[in-house]
Amino acid sequence: MRGSVPERASANAGLDGVVAGRSALTWVGGETSDLVYRGYDVRALVPGVPYESVVHLLLFGEPPESDPSPVVAGALRGARPVAAGVRAAADALAPSLPPLEAMRTHLSLLGGGDWSYPPRREEGYRLIAQSPVLLARHFRRATGRPPVEARDDLGHVANYLWMLTGEAPAPARVEALEAYFDLLADHGMNASTFVLRIVISTHSDLGSAATAALATLKGPLHGGAPSRVLEMLREIGTPDRAEGWIHERLARGELLYGFGHRAYKSEDPRGLSLHAIARSVADPSRLRLAETVEREGLAALRAAHPGARIYANVEFYSAVVLDAIGLPPELFTPTFALARTAGWTAHALEQAAENRLIRPDVEYTGPPKGLRWPRAKPGP
Amino acid sequence: MRGSVPERASANAGLDGVVAGRSALTWVGGETSDLVYRGYDVRALVPGVPYESVVHLLLFGEPPESDPSPVVAGALRGARPVAAGVRAAADALAPSLPPLEAMRTHLSLLGGGDWSYPPRREEGYRLIAQSPVLLARHFRRATGRPPVEARDDLGHVANYLWMLTGEAPAPARVEALEAYFDLLADHGMNASTFVLRIVISTHSDLGSAATAALATLKGPLHGGAPSRVLEMLREIGTPDRAEGWIHERLARGELLYGFGHRAYKSEDPRGLSLHAIARSVADPSRLRLAETVEREGLAALRAAHPGARIYANVEFYSAVVLDAIGLPPELFTPTFALARTAGWTAHALEQAAENRLIRPDVEYTGPPKGLRWPRAKPGP
Numbered sequence: 001m002r003g004s005v006p007e008r009a010s011a012n013a014g015l016d017g018v019v020a021g022r023s024a025l026t027w028v029g030g031e032t033s034d035l036v037y038r039g040y041d042v043r044a045l046v047p048g049v050p051y052e053s054v055v056h057l058l059l060f061g062e063p064p065e066s067d068p069s070p071v072v073a074g075a076l077r078g079a080r081p082v083a084a085g086v087r088a089a090a091d092a093l094a095p096s097l098p099p100l101e102a103m104r105t106h107l108s109l110l111g112g113g114d115w116s117y118p119p120r121r122e123e124g125y126r127l128i129a130q131s132p133v134l135l136a137r138h139f140r141r142a143t144g145r146p147p148v149e150a151r152d153d154l155g156h157v158a159n160y161l162w163m164l165t166g167e168a169p170a171p172a173r174v175e176a177l178e179a180y181f182d183l184l185a186d187h188g189m190n191a192s193t194f195v196l197r198i199v200i201s202t203h204s205d206l207g208s209a210a211t212a213a214l215a216t217l218k219g220p221l222h223g224g225a226p227s228r229v230l231e232m233l234r235e236i237g238t239p240d241r242a243e244g245w246i247h248e249r250l251a252r253g254e255l256l257y258g259f260g261h262r263a264y265k266s267e268d269p270r271g272l273s274l275h276a277i278a279r280s281v282a283d284p285s286r287l288r289l290a291e292t293v294e295r296e297g298l299a300a301l302r303a304a305h306p307g308a309r310i311y312a313n314v315e316f317y318s319a320v321v322l323d324a325i326g327l328p329p330e331l332f333t334p335t336f337a338l339a340r341t342a343g344w345t346a347h348a349l350e351q352a353a354e355n356r357l358i359r360p361d362v363e364y365t366g367p368p369k370g371l372r373w374p375r376a377k378p379g380p
Numbered sequence: 381m382r383g384s385v386p387e388r389a390s391a392n393a394g395l396d397g398v399v400a401g402r403s404a405l406t407w408v409g410g411e412t413s414d415l416v417y418r419g420y421d422v423r424a425l426v427p428g429v430p431y432e433s434v435v436h437l438l439l440f441g442e443p444p445e446s447d448p449s450p451v452v453a454g455a456l457r458g459a460r461p462v463a464a465g466v467r468a469a470a471d472a473l474a475p476s477l478p479p480l481e482a483m484r485t486h487l488s489l490l491g492g493g494d495w496s497y498p499p500r501r502e503e504g505y506r507l508i509a510q511s512p513v514l515l516a517r518h519f520r521r522a523t524g525r526p527p528v529e530a531r532d533d534l535g536h537v538a539n540y541l542w543m544l545t546g547e548a549p550a551p552a553r554v555e556a557l558e559a560y561f562d563l564l565a566d567h568g569m570n571a572s573t574f575v576l577r578i579v580i581s582t583h584s585d586l587g588s589a590a591t592a593a594l595a596t597l598k599g600p601l602h603g604g605a606p607s608r609v610l611e612m613l614r615e616i617g618t619p620d621r622a623e624g625w626i627h628e629r630l631a632r633g634e635l636l637y638g639f640g641h642r643a644y645k646s647e648d649p650r651g652l653s654l655h656a657i658a659r660s661v662a663d664p665s666r667l668r669l670a671e672t673v674e675r676e677g678l679a680a681l682r683a684a685h686p687g688a689r690i691y692a693n694v695e696f697y698s699a700v701v702l703d704a705i706g707l708p709p710e711l712f713t714p715t716f717a718l719a720r721t722a723g724w725t726a727h728a729l730e731q732a733a734e735n736r737l738i739r740p741d742v743e744y745t746g747p748p749k750g751l752r753w754p755r756a757k758p759g760p
Contacts, residue, residue: 039747092472202599212592219582367419
């Protein structure tokens with residue numbers, strides 16, 4: 001995700017339009033507001049299709065026999081217990097460490113070095129199942145509360161809310177968060193997935209690759225901005241203040257978070273679905289504020305960049321939905337990452353199945369060869 | 381680095397020949413055995429130019445006033461103390477964790493979340509200075525010994541050997557390892573550096589980017605193989621067994637580590653320098669074994685791939701030199717990474733100075749849009 005002010009570009013430096021590989025996982029139809037997992041329109045999956053079934057679709061190539069996928073649900077249940085050594089190392093992190101920082105270390109710790117090449121589906125289950133356990137554990141420590149063990153009678157998404165709060169989550173919240181997980185489970189060759197595939201391409205492992213992917217997702221131009229959308233909404237406060245606030249901010253040359261996306265030249269389909277979900281879970285006054293900011297933000301950005309096809313991106317209504325579910329802003333990007341562990345696993349398996357080391361060239365712009373180190377010894 | 385058996389390729393999947401950006405740092409002359417840092421031939425820098433001065437060249441664009449760079453030496457000394465919280469978290473890792481696994485977590489821990497965007501040179505000093513402290517500390521724990529504090533009277537490379545062993549390192553070993561650090565300090569747009577630049581391109585931070593880079597370097601097709609070269613040499617044992625061993629291995633379709641490189645279609649200049657250094661530090665019988673394996677390996681690979689321009693790569697004589705210095709094989713790739721922290725820092729600064737989000741496209745090869753989820757609710 002990026003803001004509204006374009007950055008200075010140099011030839012190919014963003015790899016815009018460069019086709020860096022093939023994938024059967026996700027089609028991003030940026031001109032037509034399409035997002036399709038293996039032929040299935042994601043907007044038709046939400047709300048209602050459990051995350052376990054989306055994981056099944058991504059990892060096996062087809063829907064399960066029944067929902068939620070019994071295969072994936074059972075595998076995640078079995079993979080959920082975290083090894084004692086990993087738990088001990090995670091518990092040694094400062095509780096004050098931001099959850100996103102903690103999560104990068106969690107992913108690096110996961111598996112205790114026990115990963116293979118090529119990556120295996122079972123390793124993906126470990127990644128998908130244990131990441132929320134460690135994240136919730138850290139969040140509980142940060143807020144001075146004991147950890148909550150997962151429940152075998154809850155699905156993956158409900159368990160995450162349960163482990164965070166220790167309270168049986170309301171069905172409407174589970175449905176909304178499940179839809180969020182479904183919608184964010186994969187998204188083609190974005191920056192973090194590209195990084196994951198490069199890491200796998202060196203015959204490194206899924207744990208390393210997921211750590212690297214999270215390091216990438218952390219950047220506010222990618223996945224690190226939804227909490228900034230919420231900050232912006234809170235700062236604006238009421239719909240009548242939106243127009244003035246936005247104009248002042250743009251006049252200062254600052255970014256407006258939650259708008260614009262490299263791939264979409266039309267509405268982000270995930271944003272459309274999340275907007276619909278927000279209508280059912282968000283407080284009406286907060287929803288009205290968000291809708292006003294969206295409208296005024298688009299008007300201002302389109303006026304500033306005539307002809308540019310700018311839309312709200314997925315982070316805009318992500319922030320509204322995650323806030324309505326009750327997640328604190330510091331968990332927004334970590335929660336995005338939890339949803340994406342499914343896509344990361346699927347991309348790792350796909351990359352390894354037809355691998356070639358990903359290593360581009362670079363144009364050297366430094367001085368030509370021939371400078372002499374001032375104090376070099378005479379050559380042999 | 382990769383082995384000798386080519387992998388199956390698909391269009392552009394390795395980004396071969398795609399120019400993914402500009403850099404004034406390093407020119408890799410793959411046809412002419414050249415490696416040049418900002419105009420300076422690296423082969424003319426070793427042995428003799430201290431690593432601090434190479435860091436200076438990479439970070440400031442020119443050689444320092446005197447060697448070792450007083451600016452960099454002072455900055456590294458000042459940046460070396462590790463925060464208590466980071467040290468405590470690092471000490472909670474299982475001592476049995478392989479050093480490379482531990483190091484990925486160290487990099488994720490470094491700085492305790494206190495990183496900025498754009499990255500700053502001072503953050504690079506922290507990365508360069510503290511990585512060997514934590515690595516040596518882990519190695520000492522793994523071998524049941526107390527940590528050794530750095531000494532202000534030793535340079536960066538000598539300090540690393542000191543912290544590992546607790547013994548004043550012999551000058552010949554320091555000179556050899558210093559040359560290794562100089563030669564490995566940067567190498568253009570390799571896979572880990574490319575990953576680092578993608579991470580920075582999302583406006584993430586240097587700590588995250590270095591963690592991701594190490595996750596990439598870990599792969600045996602990139603930096604994870606030098607210990608396998610040593611294993612191979614040990615398994616072969618004596619020069620007379622080299623030819624037979626190599627032929628058997630290739631006949632089984634297995635990789636021969638230490639040969640071939642995507643960028644070099646001639647001798648790897650670093651390998652030439654390391655070979656020269658090996659002549660001065662390695663045990664003569666081990667050197668003779670290595671030279672025989674190199675000769676027989678090349679003969680066998682060239683016979684198997686007529687016309688292919690195959691040479692020993694940097695890992696081949698890296699393994700010989702690092703072994704001669706007394707480093708155990710499990711520290712080979714971590715030591716490579718320590719040397720590369722200079723290049724990673726320089727690339728991070730360069731990427732941020734003229735940033736554009738790196739996000740390529742992908743060719744979708746899955747089913748077309750239109751499949752219906754078997755149990756989907758009827759649409760609105």
